Amino acid sequence: MRVNKKSLLAAGAVAVVATLGLAGCAGGDSGEGDNGAASGGTLTVWVDAERVDALKGAAEAYTEETGVEVDLVGKDNATIKDDFIQQVPTGEGPDITMGAHDWLGELSTNGVVAPLELGDSAADYLPVAIDAATYEGTVYMLPYAVENIAVLRNADLVAEPATSFDDMIAKGKAAGLDQPFVVEQGAEGNPYHLYPFQTAFGAPVFGTNDEGYDPTDLQLGSAGGTEFATWLGSQGKNGTGVFNTDIDGDIAKQAFLDGTAAFWLTGPWNVGAAIDGGVNVAIDTVPSPTGEAASPFAGVKGFFVSSESENKVAANDFLVNYIGTEDVQLELFEAGNILPALSAAAESASSDPIIEGFAAVGQEAVPMPAIPAMGSVWQYWGIAEASIINGEDPAATWEKLTADVQAAIDAK
Numbered sequence: 001m002r003v004n005k006k007s008l009l010a011a012g013a014v015a016v017v018a019t020l021g022l023a024g025c026a027g028g029d030s031g032e033g034d035n036g037a038a039s040g041g042t043l044t045v046w047v048d049a050e051r052v053d054a055l056k057g058a059a060e061a062y063t064e065e066t067g068v069e070v071d072l073v074g075k076d077n078a079t080i081k082d083d084f085i086q087q088v089p090t091g092e093g094p095d096i097t098m099g100a101h102d103w104l105g106e107l108s109t110n111g112v113v114a115p116l117e118l119g120d121s122a123a124d125y126l127p128v129a130i131d132a133a134t135y136e137g138t139v140y141m142l143p144y145a146v147e148n149i150a151v152l153r154n155a156d157l158v159a160e161p162a163t164s165f166d167d168m169i170a171k172g173k174a175a176g177l178d179q180p181f182v183v184e185q186g187a188e189g190n191p192y193h194l195y196p197f198q199t200a201f202g203a204p205v206f207g208t209n210d211e212g213y214d215p216t217d218l219q220l221g222s223a224g225g226t227e228f229a230t231w232l233g234s235q236g237k238n239g240t241g242v243f244n245t246d247i248d249g250d251i252a253k254q255a256f257l258d259g260t261a262a263f264w265l266t267g268p269w270n271v272g273a274a275i276d277g278g279v280n281v282a283i284d285t286v287p288s289p290t291g292e293a294a295s296p297f298a299g300v301k302g303f304f305v306s307s308e309s310e311n312k313v314a315a316n317d318f319l320v321n322y323i324g325t326e327d328v329q330l331e332l333f334e335a336g337n338i339l340p341a342l343s344a345a346a347e348s349a350s351s352d353p354i355i356e357g358f359a360a361v362g363q364e365a366v367p368m369p370a371i372p373a374m375g376s377v378w379q380y381w382g383i384a385e386a387s388i389i390n391g392e393d394p395a396a397t398w399e400k401l402t403a404d405v406q407a408a409i410d411a412k
Helices: 005-021 049-066 080-090 102-109 119-124 127-133 163-176 191-200 223-234 249-258 268-276 313-321 328-335 343-349 355-364 372-389 396-412
Strands: 042-048 069-075 096-100 141-149 150-154 204-210 212-218 265-266 280-284 297-306
Touching: 042 049, 042 080, 042 313, 049 069, 049 313, 049 328, 080 102, 080 297, 096 102, 096 249, 096 313, 102 141, 102 297, 102 372, 127 141, 127 297, 141 313, 141 328, 141 343, 141 355, 150 268, 150 355, 191 265, 191 372, 212 372, 212 396, 223 372, 223 396, 249 265, 249 268, 265 268, 268 280, 268 355, 280 355, 297 313, 313 328, 328 343, 343 355, 355 396
Parallel strands: 042 069, 042 096
Antiparallel strands: 096 297, 141 297, 150 265, 150 280, 204 212
């Protein structure tokens, strides 16, 4: 079973309708109430320290237009989520925080985020961004960036993209390479990077319903999951040796930089090193080992409104009508070089062929599940895949993985 993108899109549509009653159309409330955008006061916004400057123009414009001061507070990305969860219930937290969509399950469970009203502007965003911003049928996040992995190809070694996984290996060997393709694994595996291949066998982690991912529908143990495990074993220690747990991120990077590997499955965070290293980089879709698309996870970044904010309407207005503009999303893109979530900004950013390549792969991507049940998957998933790569029985190992994950979910 593949992730049902139509169900995820339907969930986003339900969420938009459900949030319309919060405060009228976004930016359309001109009242003078405690939560009104025209009532003055201050919005405190926690921002990744590297992106404060990118938001200064929007903050100043909002203050000039509404009289509401916007206080941008640079925060350490490593601690911002925990600080938000701890401070919001005390009334000391911000009105808005920057964060990642896969925090949503934890933020919602802790009751620290408020629904966001996107109104008609929801249609202006990449579909995967709206899917990721939606939790249990409600939109909680204003998305600003979408990130996914893709295949980096050394175009000087292999001139044309691979048409399949086997074709990728064949092209690399035809170029005289013993190790055509690299992807980081490590002793505990790396299911994030292997997920595109798993989805190509019709084996998502969870199924979907009208509200998004369904935590009661664990799909790891489907027939497709076993097929993927068998294929993974055939590409490991006792097979072709394409996947190797001795290859970590640094080793994979060096192989690509040295030209001993022509293909590297990684994210946009590594493109700069490849270009600086003199590699003629092209960005390709993930080559599938089956006839189905290999869909990577998408990680979406955005902004959340505190459930305890005394200026929720102002916060919603600032996010939707200022952060959700092409100019501001492009400012954020310049700060982080990650594909904008707003479609118009994404199109502008895609004038860069590298960004265009990642955007093309992103069209097949699916949001990383933000549901709390996902926490029960990670702790077993990578270790099981590493064991299979290293020669353990694929079917038995995958069956145990599924049982362990289901038991962990049931225990919570």
